[in-house]
Amino acid sequence: MSLRTGPCPAVALAVAGLLLTGCSGDTGKAAPAPSKRSADATESGPTGQSGPEAEIVQAQEIPSLGALTRSRISAATQQAVVVTGEAPDSNRATAVLYERVPTYGWQAVSTPWPAHNALRGWTDDHWEGDLRSPIGVFDLTDAGGLLPDPGTRLPYDHGAAFTAGGTGFEGEPLAGSFDHVVAINYNREPGTTPLHWYRPLGSAKGGGIWIHVDHGGPTQGCVSLTRDRMTELLGWLDPAKRPVVVMGDVTSLGR
Structure with a gap:
């Protein structure tokens, strides 16, 4: 399964929220990590959508041959x-x-x-x-x-x-x-x-x-x-x- 690169949309939204509201709340807590998603899941919302993750396919061999x-x-x-x-x-x-x-x-x-x-x-x-x-x-x-x-x-x-x-x-x-x-x-x-x-x-x-x-x-x-x-x-x-x-x-x- 391929790995994504670049900032996670969920983290980007959390940072934007802090800039708008100041440092209210418990600043000693880290932002929650984004949840894991299945290979065919997509993300929706203000940040738009991403396509399905790439799937690695193992090429088939002729089964009877060594x-x-x-x-x-x-x-x-x-x-x-x-x-x-x-x-x-x-x-x-x-x-x-x-x-x-x-x-x-x-x-x-x-x-x-x-x-x-x-x-x-x-x-x-x-x-x-x-x-x-x-x-x-x-x-x-x-x-x-x-x-x-x-x-x-x-x-x-x-x-x-x-x-x-x-x-x-x-x-x-x-x-x-x-x-x-x-x-x-x-x-x-x-x-x-x-x-x-x-x-x-x-x-x-x-x-x-x-x-x-x-x-x-x-x-x-x-x-x-x-x-x-x-x-x-x-x-x-x-x-x-x-x-x-x-x-x-x-x-x-x-x-």
Whole structure:
């Protein structure tokens, strides 16, 4: 709570009264101290009114994240997709969208969405073919898909190269999985199509990690959302707000 400065109106009135009436009364007594007021109280009378006192608001953090994970989110980032795995070896997760609001901090702007991740869970040292999703905070800068742009503000690469075929780990068809994708900037060059295969950390460290349409089972390393949620995500992401995905199992993200 802020502190007021300058003379108190009550003391000023007491001094003015003494000047007008002389020193009658018991001059050995000090003037009574002004009473304490609540933060939203105002003072009225001949001296006018003062506005409500300032209130200190503690900026909200994303509740599921620990100090280490929070420190990896840039101060310039205003959108975060938080994907939380059930356990280190689980391929099921939930995703929640957050926006950073000036003064108030991070606010959830979606309900928890069901998601899948890699077959064997999560890792903070991802390698090609390990069937685990990388843990970390990664920028989201580029999108694409087999279907036309549904209205995203991200650069969108539309083409037949996003055709998916075959079956997943549980025998489910993969067709349509890449109808819409958002590239996760793990071991890739930002500002390029999700199909760009340059790997800054080397091919052994894997790549091609996307958020894409869920096919009903675990992925090889990506995060997948239901089709309607994927469309909603694409419409929400705003490159001006420097969006990121924060992804990992619940224990790792809580550090």
